[in-house]
Amino acid sequence: MNKQSNIESDMLPFTMRELVSMVMQRKTLALEDALYYIYSSDLYSSLLDEGKKMWYLSTLSLYETLEKEKTEKRKQQENDPKRLLFEVFCIENYREIKNISAKETLQLFSxxxxxxxxNETFETLHTQSTTYILDSISTYIRNKGQKR
Structure with missing residues (x-):
């Protein structure tokens, strides 16, 4: 690892600490909820991208970027209740078939x-059988797990 990569990886926990604190305060969320709120965002992926240097931004700028992203996602979901229903359907059926809690399912999906x-496969997947959908999700998770 080069010197720059070490600096970036060393700074990320400090950046995250400040952002988590701000999310907890402004959104009145518990620590676990604030962590999920951030770690499930595209902003977090951007923070991990060394080329974007997002961790240089102020905590307030990061928070505002996060809120803009979450607002846009909420608008998309509100505008497409079919997709929201499909996601809930998938969560509930996956939870039931795997015999795990909704919280565990959400963590896994995140x-x-x-x-x-x-979202990417909605047009095709939502027309399939429950078994096919759940098999597709399981295969997707298994394949993603192998890449780690």
């Missing part, structure tokens, strides 16, 4: 970006 997968 960790492996299943929501992104569902």
């Amino acid at each position: 960790e492996y970006d299943v929501f992104g997968f569902l």
Whole structure:
């Protein structure tokens, strides 16, 4: 690892600490909820991208970027209730078939970006059987896990 990469990886926890604190305060969220709020965002992925140098931004700028992203996602979901229904359908059926809690399912879906997968494949996937949909999700998670 080069010197710059070490500096960036060393700075990320400090940047995240400040951002988590601001999210907890402004959104009145518990620590776990604030962490999920941030770690499930595109902003977090951008923070990990060394080329973007997002961790140089102020905490307020990062927070505003995060809020803009979340607002846009909410608007998209509100404008397409079919996709929201499909995501809830997938969560509930996956939870039931795997015999895990909704919280565990959400964590798994977030960790492996299943929501992104569902959004990308919505047009085809939502017309399939429940078994096919759940098999597709399981295969997607398994393949993502192998890449790590």
